[in-house]
Amino acid sequence: MVSLSVLHYNNDLQAEATSQPDFFPDLNLDQVVDAITKPGQEYNLQPFFWTPLRDAQAVRYRQEVFQDLEKAPILEAIKQFAEGMRVVRRYLAMMEQLNFADHRKGWLLEAALVYCDTVTTLARHLVDLPLRSSGLLAFREHLMNYIQSLAFRSLATDSQHVKNALAAIKYSVIIESGKFKVKRYEGEADYSSEVENVFSKFKQRDTQDYLVPLPERAGMSHIEAKILEFVARLYPEPFEALDRFCTEHNRFLDETIRTFDREIQFYVAYLECISDLKHQGLPFCYPHVSATSKAVYVRDGFDLALAHAWRYEQKTITLNDFFLTGPERILVVTGPNQGGKTTFARMFGQLHYLASLGCPVPGREAALFLADRIFTHFERIEDSQNLRGKLEDDLVRMHRALIHATPGSIFILNEIFSSTTFQDALFLSKEIMARLTDLDVLGVWVTFLDELASLNEKTVSTVASVDPNDPVRRTFQIIRKPADGLAYALSLARKHGLTREQLQERIR
Numbered sequence: 002m003v004s005l006s007v008l009h010y011n012n013d014l015q016a017e018a019t020s021q022p023d024f025f026p027d028l029n030l031d032q033v034v035d036a037i038t039k040p041g042q043e044y045n046l047q048p049f050f051w052t053p054l055r056d057a058q059a060v061r062y063r064q065e066v067f068q069d070l071e072k073a074p075i076l077e078a079i080k081q082f083a084e085g086m087r088v089v090r091r092y093l094a095m096m097e098q099l100n101f102a103d104h105r106k107g108w109l110l111e112a113a114l115v116y117c118d119t120v121t122t123l124a125r126h127l128v129d130l131p132l133r134s135s136g137l138l139a140f141r142e143h144l145m146n147y148i149q150s151l152a153f154r155s156l157a158t159d160s161q162h163v164k165n166a167l168a169a170i171k172y173s174v175i176i177e178s179g180k181f182k183v184k185r186y187e188g189e190a191d192y193s194s195e196v197e198n199v200f201s202k203f204k205q206r207d208t209q210d211y212l213v214p215l216p217e218r219a220g221m222s223h224i225e226a227k228i229l230e231f232v233a234r235l236y237p238e239p240f241e242a243l244d245r246f247c248t249e250h251n252r253f254l255d256e257t258i259r260t261f262d263r264e265i266q267f268y269v270a271y272l273e274c275i276s277d278l279k280h281q282g283l284p285f286c287y288p289h290v291s292a293t294s295k296a297v298y299v300r301d302g303f304d305l306a307l308a309h310a311w312r313y314e315q316k317t318i319t320l321n322d323f324f325l326t327g328p329e330r331i332l333v334v335t336g337p338n339q340g341g342k343t344t345f346a347r348m349f350g351q352l353h354y355l356a357s358l359g360c361p362v363p364g365r366e367a368a369l370f371l372a373d374r375i376f377t378h379f380e381r382i383e384d385s386q387n388l389r390g391k392l393e394d395d396l397v398r399m400h401r402a403l404i405h406a407t408p409g410s411i412f413i414l415n416e417i418f419s420s421t422t423f424q425d426a427l428f429l430s431k432e433i434m435a436r437l438t439d440l441d442v443l444g445v446w447v448t449f450l451d452e453l454a455s456l457n458e459k460t461v462s463t464v465a466s467v468d469p470n471d472p473v474r475r476t477f478q479i480i481r482k483p484a485d486g487l488a489y490a491l492s493l494a495r496k497h498g499l500t501r502e503q504l505q506e507r508i509r
Contacts, residue, residue, distance in 0.1 A: 005143050005257045007136040008049065008264040010062035017048035027377035028350040028413070029306035036309050037274045043087075044266045053357035055371050057290050063268075063359025064287045065134030070268050075137075078126035079265055085119025086262045088112075089254075101226040103233060103240065106247045110163055113246075113253050117157040120258060124148050143257055156253050163246045166239035172232050181224075183231035271360050275305075277312050278363075284320075288356045288367035292409070295370055295443055297353075298324035302364035304348045305355070319477040320365075321345055329461050331412075331437060333454040334447045335484045336465030341477035343379075343415055345465075346445045350375060350413045353443075370443055373409040376402040378417050391420040396429070403436055412437055412444035419449070427452060434460070451484035 006012050025031040038046040054060050070076050092112035096105045127141045147153055171186035221229070233240040275285060284301050301320040308318050319341060323332060332349070334342045348363070355362045356369040378398055395417050402412070418426035427450050437444060438459040446453065454462035464482050468474040498507070 005139055005260070006264060007066060007140055007261055008063065008267055010056070010059040013056075013059065015052055018051035019048070021047070021051050022375070024350070024375050024377040024413075027379040027415075028347050028354070028375075029304070030351060030354060032306045033309065033351070037270050040273070041266050041270050043090075044263050044270075046263075046267055046270055049264075049267045050358060053354060053371075054359060055292055055357070055373060057292055057371060060290045060357065060359045060371065062134075062136055064361075066136045067268055067272070067359065067361055068287065069132055069134045069137050070272060072131070074126075075130050075132070076269070076272070078123060078130065079269060081126075082119055082123040083262065083266065083269070085115060085122070086258075089116045089119065099221075101221060101229070103229050103243075104221055104226065106243050107167075109247050109251065110160060110167075110243060113156060113160040113250060114164060116253065117153070117160060120144070120153070120255075121148055121157070140257075140261055147255055147258070153255075156250050159246050159250065163239070163242045166242055170232065170236050170239060172235060174228060181228070183228055183235065185235055274309070275361070278305075278308050281312070283308060283318060283363065284365040285361040286364050286366055288352075288362055288364070288369045290356050290369055290371050292371040294368075295330065295441075296324075296326050297368055297370050297443065298322070298326075299352055299362075299364040299367040299369070302348050302352055302362075302367070304344045305351055305363050306347070307344060308363065321348065321477075321479050323349065323463070323479070325443065325461065328458045330441060330459040331434070331444045331446055332461050332463050333456075333484075334445060334463050334465065334479060335449065335451055335454055336479075337467060337472075337475065340465030340467065340475045341479060342447045342465045344477070345463075345479045346413050346415055346447050349445045350377065350411070353411055370411070372411040372443070373407055374405065375411045375413070376406060377413045377415075378402065379415045380417075380419070392418065392425075395420070399433055403433075403440075406440055406442060408441045410440070410442045412442050412446075414444065414446045414448075416447055416449065423450075426450060431456065454484040 006014060009015065021031060021034070025034070034047060034050045037050065038044075054063075070079065089112050092108050092115065096108045096112075099105045099108065124141075124144045127137075127144065132138050132141060173184050173186050173189060175182050175184065279285060283303065288299075300322050302322070303318050303320050311318065321341075323345075325332070334345060336342060352362050352364065352367065353369050353372060354375060356367070357371050362369070378395070399417070406412070418429050421429075430448065430450055430453055434446070434453055434456055438457060441459075454460060462482065462484050463479050464485060466476050466478045466480050466482075468476060498504075
């Protein structure tokens with residue numbers, strides 16, 4: 002039987018990726034995923050973030066769950082559940098490290114008690130909360146049926162009965178001459194309480210505590226184990242009940258509960274990661290997604306990796322817009338260096354990838370394309386092992402990408418062919434652009450070649466703008482306008498008194 006999934010629409014489970022996509026470092030998505038998953042390493046969440054979706058309905062399924070969890074009472078109930086399940090897992094893991102059978106059985110009982118309390122508490126909370134997502138509604142229905150099932154009621158009842166029987170045991174340990182014996186408690190005086198009462202009058206208040214805390218141990222010594230063995234002989238019935246409990250309920254975890262416990266952390270981890278950014282006023286939205294429409298746009302988007310890296314610094318994150326409509330497919334970004342062009346290209350890729358995971362994306366409003374693959378080409382340090390020059394390496398990498406590309410792919414290219422002459426770079430770039438536009442892929446191309454910006458109807462010219470009154474100052478805004486590298490050069494020359502007219506005037 003396939004367990005219900007809060008992460009996969011209609012339980013259409015995908016094989017989890019075993020490594021991050023190749024383009025992650027280029028788009029700084031490796032930094033983003035590391036920041037999201039690091040606090041919850043026990044859940045092994047990275048494969049969820051390495052496995053994008055291609056189906057729009059599957060994306061909307063996750064978006065609905067995110068929207069439910071943005072409500073504080075729902076998120077708090079899930080966090081409380083996660084903490085309880087964390088204790089259960091810790092107890093079960095502890096059992097593997099214990100040497101004595103009765104001790105292991107005791108921790109199995111404790112794990113079952115915490116599990117029953119955690120599950121019933123979550124059910125009690127969810128029944129009163131205004132859930133809207135089909136994922137959480139389906140899980141709530143399963144949860145309500147589960148806590149009413151014979152198996153769970155038997156687990157809850159049996160665990161409490163065994164716990165009560167064990168808690169009622171009283172015994173005495175008599176120590177003398179390096180030996181001890183264990184006997185039933187027969188109403189002897191409790192000297193520990195008498196000693197506390199005698200010395201209570203010496204107890205002081207508001208003084209420095211010089212007690213040294215002793216480390217807690219999960220295991221027991223051979224002497225403690227022997228005492229427990231003697232107690233079990235004195236009170237066989239409770240320990241026989243414990244044996245029966247461990248035999249009947251040794252695998253008490255419900256598979257759907259176990260799956261939910263891990264999958265829900267995909268949502269919680271992402272929301273926790275972006276919470277600081279939202280409090281700082283940066284916008285996030287749930288984009289409209291499509292695997293067919295290439296009319297894409299975003300309003301007030303930004304680079305998530307950069308925003309997260311600057312979250313504690315007094316720096317301003319620049320928000321940018323873009324759109325492609327009709328036959329438009331590729332944004333060609335030109336302009337001065339250090340003007341935000343590469344950051345804009347990374348933002349384009351991040352937005353599309355995060356949308357394919359069903360996550361809220363950086364931006365106030367967006368419509369994005371669900372690509373089958375994302376290809377990136379950013380400058381890399383020459384690899385001495387492949388014996389290829391930089392230009393040859395650029396060509397080999399582009400050739401491999403074009404072989405595997407489809408009309409459903411996205412390309413993000415950043416300053417390729419910078420190692421060759423202008424004429425060669427322009428020729429090669431035009432050839433590649435022709436292949437990309439023939440494929441009808443979406444993409445961004447950051448380049449120093451203004452000619453690419455107006456190559457055909459599928460290319461859109463965008464420019465990293467500068468302050469018109471101070472061309473040295475970058476605004477980091479990427480705007481739609483014809484490529485104006487020459488205009489930028491003239492404005493710089495004018496600022497420094499180096500135009501033809503200014504030089505002639507100075508000579509005179």
